[in-house]
Amino acid sequence: MPEAHCTHCREPHAGTQFFGEPEYRRSLDGLQIAEVHHRAGCDVPRHAHTSAFVSVLLTGRYQSRFGNTVAEFEPGRAVWHEGGFDHEDSIAAGGARFLCVEVDDRRLACLRDYHPRSPASQTLDDRASFALLRLFAANRASDDDLSIEALGAEFLGLMCEPDCSADEGRAPWLDRVCDRITCAPGDRASLSELAAIAAVHPSHLARSFRARYGCSVGEYARAYRLTRAWHLLAGRRLPVAEVAYSLGYADQSHFTREFSRQLAIPPARARRLLRQGGAVLDA
Missing domain, CATH: 2.60.120.10 (Jelly Rolls)
Structure with a gap:
């Protein structure tokens, strides 16, 4: 290396x-x-x-x-x-x-x-x-x-995705949509609400968002929620149930299912993994 x-x-x-x-x-x-x-x-x-x-x-x-x-x-x-x-x-x-x-x-x-x-x-x-x-x-x-x-x-x-941040034609309302997604992850917005913030049709929002970020609005929001969940789990302060509620999940089981589906480990085990440091992840 x-x-x-x-x-x-x-x-x-x-x-x-x-x-x-x-x-x-x-x-x-x-x-x-x-x-x-x-x-x-x-x-x-x-x-x-x-x-x-x-x-x-x-x-x-x-x-x-x-x-x-x-x-x-x-x-x-x-x-x-x-x-x-x-x-x-x-x-x-x-x-x-x-x-x-x-x-x-x-x-x-x-x-x-x-x-x-x-x-x-x-x-x-x-x-x-x-x-x-x-x-x-x-x-x-x-x-x-x-x-x-x-x-x-x-x-x-x-x-590899092209950087569109400096494009003259970049829609400024995309920033407002992203701000709404990230400023209050526990209060989830619907596509209709986001489209109203942007003052565009929901279909136009969906197409423009994917063209800019290479993913759907939902995928972007999920990545933000789960990255934030990692931060909260690493802090070792909140119980897993409170992490779930703070991010807008209906309950701990819903949060656990989505976290496990994306990371292949449940959140409680991820927290133990962070605490254990050098320990190998259990099967």
């Missing part, structure tokens, strides 16, 4: 390519997967990685600084960095755990068939973050390599 490079000392760091303690390594076709644990708060010096990589925060909190961006991360949030791109991190007190995936140059070059430029360093949206959480759960469950690689390809497919 490629090594991290600290631009202050201009020498590769010995050992692993990531700071922290790497666990659960897996090498696939063009992908290197590791779960990385920082057991205490610390400042990670400015450094770069030879290969492009993505990380999703599983537990804890941290701040990352790259380019002109200063981003605060909570569990369930992810960031993508180009190969050779400098960044520095501050791990909060109590430490943090990450799933990190490196993408080698050959695999990244394949993306250019679909995406003319390599994805730039950026924080990622809920769909991409949730795809990585699914990859984490499958990796912990010791799924076969094909299943893991398919989930990795699904994530990379999201990275």
Whole structure:
């Protein structure tokens, strides 16, 4: 696996390519997967990685600084960095755990068939973050390599979608629709309500939303709810039933069914998995 490079000392760091303690390594076709644990708060010096990589925060909190961006991360949030791109991190007190995936140059070059430029360093949206959480759960469950690689390809497919954020013709009402979905996940909006907010017909909303985000309104909302659920479970504060109610589920069983269908583990087991740290997921 490629090594991290600290631009202050201009020498590769010995050992692993990531700071922290790497666990659960897996090498696939063009992908290197590791779960990385920082057991205490610390400042990670400015450094770069030879290969492009993505990380999703599983537990804890941290701040990352790259380019002109200063981003605060909570569990369930992810960031993508180009190969050779400098960044520095501050791990909060109590430490943090990450799933990190490196993408080698050959695999990244394949993306250019679909995406003319390599994805730039950026924080990622809920769909991409949730795809990585699914990859984490499958990796912990010791799924076969094909299943893991398919989930990795699904994530990379999201990275291939064209960036329409700067398009002059982008409908401004799409932002209002997304704000309504994410500002009150426990108070779910109907398609008719969202269309009224946008002042467009529901069918036009559905078509425009998929053209912009590559998914349906419902799929977008579900990814947001379940990424938020991961954050609440990682916090270890709320009972699972209260997590369900806060996200607008009719009851705990409804929440458990949807969470389990998407992540292949129930929420209570996911919480135990986060608490156990290095323990292998039970069958």
